[in-house]
Amino acid sequence: MSRRLLYLLPLLTLALMAGFFAWSLLIGRDPAAIGSVVVGRPAPPLNIPALQEGQAPLTDALFKSGKPVLVNFFASWCAPCLAEHPLFMRLKEREGAIVIGIAWKNKRDEALAWLKRLGNPFQTAGLDLEGKAGLDWGLSGVPETYAVDGNGIVRLHFRGPLIERDLTDSVIPFLKGNTP
Amino acid sequence: MIPELGHFALILALCVALVQGTLPLFGAARGDARLMALAPTAALTQAFLVILAFLALMQAYVASDFSVANVVANSHSAKPLLYKITGVWGNHEGSMLLWALILSIFGAAVAIFGAELPDSLRSRVLAIQALIGVGFLAFILFTSNPFARLAPAPPDGNGLNPLLQDPGLAFHPPLLYLGYVGFSVTYAFAIAALLEGRVDAAWARWVRPWTLAAWCFLTLGIALGSWWAYYILGWGGFWFWDPVENASLMPWLAGTALLHSAIVVEKRDALKSWTVLLAILAFSLSLLGTFLVRSGVLTSVHAFAQDPARGLYILCFLLAVTGGGLTLYALRAPGLQPGGLFQPLSREGALILNNLLLCTLAATVLLGTLYPLFLDLLTGNKVSVGPPFFNATFVPICLALFAALCVGPFLGWKRAELWPALAHLRIAFAVAVVAALVAAFAIDQSSTLAAVAFGFGVWLIVGTLAELATRLRLGRLPLRESLRRLRNTPRASIGMTISHAALGFVVLGAVATGAWHAELIRTLKPGETVSFAGYDVTLQRVDNVQGANYVAERATLAVTRGGKPFTTLLPERRLFVVQRRQVAETAIQTNLLRDFYATLGEGDANTGWTIRLYDNPLAPWIWLGAALCALGGFVSLSDRRLRIGAPTRRRTVQAAE
Structure with a gap:
């Protein structure tokens, strides 16, 4: 009998592989999608000066408040950041979200002028002129947004501008405490 | 109409x-x-x-x-x-x-x-x-x-697609398909044998020429594809462990194993069900490659028509062919009569070792190729499996295979002694060790693995020639007598010698290019000179050229060595107007011992052009070796004993008794 099973082994291997292939095809997986290395891990270290001179620097302490926090990397020179800006205003005003803004490779004056002109959705904003914090966070460009839960664990990572669907599907449920 | x-x-x-x-x-x-x-x-x-x-x-x-x-x-x-x-x-x-x-x-x-x-x-x-x-x-x-x-x-x-407008790639698919599809014949033979319920020496003799032909074409196809990637992608490498490349390598490995196990069936009437399984697997892996490339399940630099609907069809087809074959195998293979007995230490044993190692290699490649897919589906983690994985897994198994490769042909059928075989190989062993030591101390102190692998390349060449010399009793008999023996040596044996030695050349080329190449990326303005690997390279000018269906920038690079002119390289960057796509046209100066390789990147007259320079020692040996390897297969194919149709009915009856 065990000898018979041995002869069945190739067929079983095939069945297993085919199952994976069919699964992959049927869920419409995009193999080119890049995952995130930070999701599911503690938020990377943060230690950057505040965007507004004279304010306290931004540190990891921001993630230890016990409340969910959104971290948004932006720049005044970035058009998609402009596009997602109203969504952050709404998150702040309607949902009371705590959003930390980080001006990435952006001159201080220009970033401040940008926020002054459009409105400031951020509870605190920091400056990452050299892009070092971006490196720690696995940033590939701006805008990118991370959702960090009350325990300081990164739960969501959006590359590119947030859109309406992201808000309804994941960001607002996340803020309400539904950890994805 | x-x-x-x-x-x-x-x-x-x-x-x-x-x-x-x-x-x-x-x-x-x-x-x-x-x-x-x-x-x-x-x-x-x-x-x-x-x-x-x-x-x-x-x-x-x-x-x-x-x-x-x-x-x-x-x-x-x-x-x-x-x-x-x-x-x-x-x-x-x-x-x-x-x-x-x-x-x-x-x-x-x-x-x-x-x-x-x-x-x-x-x-x-x-x-x-x-x-x-x-x-x-x-x-x-x-x-x-x-x-x-x-x-x-x-x-x-x-x-x-401009990348495909190239003579190398023009003939790459037909050769590759000749290989893939050739395995369909061995598959058909395997299924027919399972239906008949009989696998014997005659069957193996009929299958071997088809396997051999498919294997030769696949070897050529893979070599041509690798050569194309080398000179058109402009990255200086020859093998990238890309899923599409792996897709062609897996059937090649299984086919190589089949080639060897069929010998055991033919000569000794053993390993039958294993050989039948390999015949099914070689073709199944060809189909799997087609599925992976065309379904969009994996990403690759070779974007082909990726379409989930087609993917599903090919998957069903793959399931029908492989699943059908393996089901029949599970039902019928246990009933195949076991054949000749042999000791572990024998030619049969050596060929089994060969099969185990080749199949492990194929499984390694399969795992490395599919692991990102499995992991992504199961955990959502994205990984990419690249050269570090394959260097750590594929290479050591290869070295074990190479070590055994030279010994196997010295072993007799049924039972053999190891020491006499090794004694024949002592010179080859000494030469290989010296080569590895020279490589380790003179060329490269940092990479021991490369030096060891280089020694294995030399071992393959010298060890294979030692087997031929022993066969001809070169030096023991008068030269004329040895030459007479050479003429009488079956073509299948000559083919084996050529292919095994050719593998050594591929290894030497791959090791030297992979581990000891020099590389320089520099932005140059016209008139500027850069020193590289003992050469001085001057960007003389960059011209605009008009091609049949493209416009190109062509750099003129004057290369001198010690003040004397060495060569002039003309790398181009072609813009194909219709597709708005740029393709690098590498300039390669080769003397068969090293490639001097230049590509032209982005740039303009003010900021200068990005120039990549590579000095690739022994690079041509990779493809020449692979071509020689296929040639060995063709020589073997011309053996009278293997000629299709040669086995007569009378012999069939005898073998099938």
């Missing part, structure tokens, strides 16, 4: 294949000679019809018939004639038709050369071939029709 003729020919071919795939099977089961006699006729008819369809598509390409959607999508009237022709298979639909074409030609070849086969075996083989053909023809007709018309016809086409 011609495209419609092609379309109808294809439909007829499908009908013929349906007949050929069913009636002869019944005939063979019932012993009905008339039904069995249908198979060869049907095979020839089917080949004729598919050739007709293929020629019709080729005509549409050559005449730039832009009422055919496939031509519009992949051709352009300004394209050189060669690329109009190769454009036929430079796309999904056309390449599937090429696959069906080669499949039907192989079927016809079995019909013509297989006249000596027993009727039932031949009709079963042809029927299985036809069933595979049904799968492909239906796939083409129902999901990927190359003859679909477009109305109104546009004035001109979109042009062929």
Whole structure:
């Protein structure tokens, strides 16, 4: 009998592989999608000066408040950041979200002028002129947004501008405490 | 009208294949000679019809018939004639038709050369071939029709992917398919043998030439693809462990194992069920490669027509072919009579070791290729498996294989002594150790693995030649007598010697290029000079050139060595106007011992141009070695004992007793 099973082994291997292939095809997986290395891990270290001179620097302490926090990397020179800006205003005003803004490779004056002109959705904003914090966070460009839960664990990572669907599907449920 | 003729020919071919795939099977089961006699006729008819369809598509390409959607999508009237022709298979639909074409030609070849086969075996083989053909023809007709018309016809086409407009790649797919599809014949033989319930020496003798032919073509196809990647992608490397490359390497490894295990079946009547399994696997891995490349399940630098619907079809087809084959295997293989007995230390034992190692290699490649997919599906984690994985797994197993490779041919059948074999190899061993030490201390102190691998390359060459020398008793007998022995050596043995030694050259080239190349990326303005690997390279000027269907920037790089002119390199960066796509045209100066390799990157007169320079020692040996390896296969194929149809009926009866 065990000898018979041995002869069945190739067929079983095939069945297993085919199952994976069919699964992959049927869920419409995009193999080119890049995952995130930070999701599911503690938020990377943060230690950057505040965007507004004279304010306290931004540190990891921001993630230890016990409340969910959104971290948004932006720049005044970035058009998609402009596009997602109203969504952050709404998150702040309607949902009371705590959003930390980080001006990435952006001159201080220009970033401040940008926020002054459009409105400031951020509870605190920091400056990452050299892009070092971006490196720690696995940033590939701006805008990118991370959702960090009350325990300081990164739960969501959006590359590119947030859109309406992201808000309804994941960001607002996340803020309400539904950890994805 | 011609495209419609092609379309109808294809439909007829499908009908013929349906007949050929069913009636002869019944005939063979019932012993009905008339039904069995249908198979060869049907095979020839089917080949004729598919050739007709293929020629019709080729005509549409050559005449730039832009009422055919496939031509519009992949051709352009300004394209050189060669690329109009190769454009036929430079796309999904056309390449599937090429696959069906080669499949039907192989079927016809079995019909013509297989006249000596027993009727039932031949009709079963042809029927299985036809069933595979049904799968492909239906796939083409129902999901990927190359003859679909477009109305109104546009004035001109979109042009062929510029990367494919290259002589190296023009012939890469046909060779590769000759390999992949060639394994369909061994698959058909394996299934037919399982249906007959008999695997014997005669069967192995019939299968081996087909395996050997498929293997030779696959070797050439892979080598050509690797050469193309080397000079057109402009990254200086020759193998990237890309899923598409891996897809072609897996059937090659399984086919190589099959080639060797079939010898054991032929000579010793052992390893039968294993050999049958390998024959099924070699073709299944070919299909798996096709599935991976075309379904969009994996990403790759070779973006092919990626379409989940087609992916699902190929998956079902893969399941039918592989699943059907393996089910039959699970049912019938336990009943195959075990053959000759042998000690672990014997030629048979060595060939089993060879098979184990080759199959482990194939499994390693399979795992490395599919692991990202499995992990992503199970955990959502994205990883990419690249050279570090394969260097850590593939290379050590290869080294074990190389170590055993030279010893195996010295061992006798049934039982053998290890020490006499090793004694024959002591000179080869000494030379290899010296080579590794020289490599370690003179060339490269940092990478021990490279030096060791280099030593193995030398070991393969010298050890293989030592086997030939022993066979000829070179130095023990007068030279004339040795030469007489050489003439009398079977071509199969000569072929083995050539292929094994050629593998050594591939290893040397790969190790030297991979570990000891020099690389420089620098922005140069015209007139500037840079020192590189003992050469001085001056960017003299960058000109604009007009090609047939592209415009290009061409750099003139003057290379001098010690003040004396060495060569002038003219790398180009071509912009294909129709597709708005840029392709680097590498300039390579080779003296067969090293490649001096330059590519031209982005730039302009103010900031300078990015120039990449590579000095790749022994790089040409990789492809020359691979070509030599295939040549060894062809020499072996010309052996009289293996010539198709040579085994007579009388011998069959004896072997089948």
